[in-house]
Amino acid sequence: MGYSVSRKFHKEDEDVTEDLEKLQNLLLALGRRSSLRDPIASMCEQLQFTPPQVHAILWLGQDGPLTMGELARRLGVTEKTVTGVVDRLERQGHLLRERSATDRRVVHCRLTEDGQSTWERLNRVVVHGMHQFLGILDVGDRKALFRILEKLVKRMSAPATPTPRERAG
Template identity: 75%
Template structure:
């Protein structure tokens, strides 16, 4: 069993290298920037600010901790992101009535309008990228991404292969 796990790790390592090489080759031909990255500069937002607006627009009010987790930043860093967006009228902070320590961020009407603008730019950018693929390739891409999500969800509760062999 240990040999199979070692072989599986080698296969994944080889595949990581292959994916990295393919992404580098793609990046040499076409920018791999986030489809809305140029919008950041046009609207004078940082990428974390744009992503904060997108998450809040998609999912509604989020706690500071949840927003930090989704942005992949510390809670200290998210405070600066939220401070600027609040100062510019895009969001507001709300304290929980049941637990005053909990602070949620919510888009203002101006923030909602900015979110809709960002969403249009993102939709156009993704459309340009997906239009390179034919229908069957897009379906294969979606099938793979859906499988990846299912496996991530199931692995969050299941032991890893290494834990199972111990």
């Protein structure tokens, strides 16, 4: 369940609530100055792909073959929805499905040669967008950004620990 800023929180959540409001306000301020649109959104339009199709190609190009379940998880969609995404990309010649040799129930998706070429094009757009974004920041700010993102990755990778409220029951 998502949180809204107006939701009542316990004392331990008050600082996060204030920070959430600050983050929202800063993102809105950035959005008023420059589009915060996904840097590959224009490529979706040019290539006539949906965002999930583009993100599927990006994940498969970056990490190689993935199971349908893993691809669905990374796209934030259901397995039923990812089937439609994969069906369209397969029809267009961008990817192939392959059954696992050890477990025939498991289906892996991998890019075709055309899919690999599309990934290279998309990846260039993403790299260019990140270069422009990072170019706005000085070296110290970039290091601070990386430190924060590394902390987020580490903490999100760790097993979930119950909050004091959850422990209290």
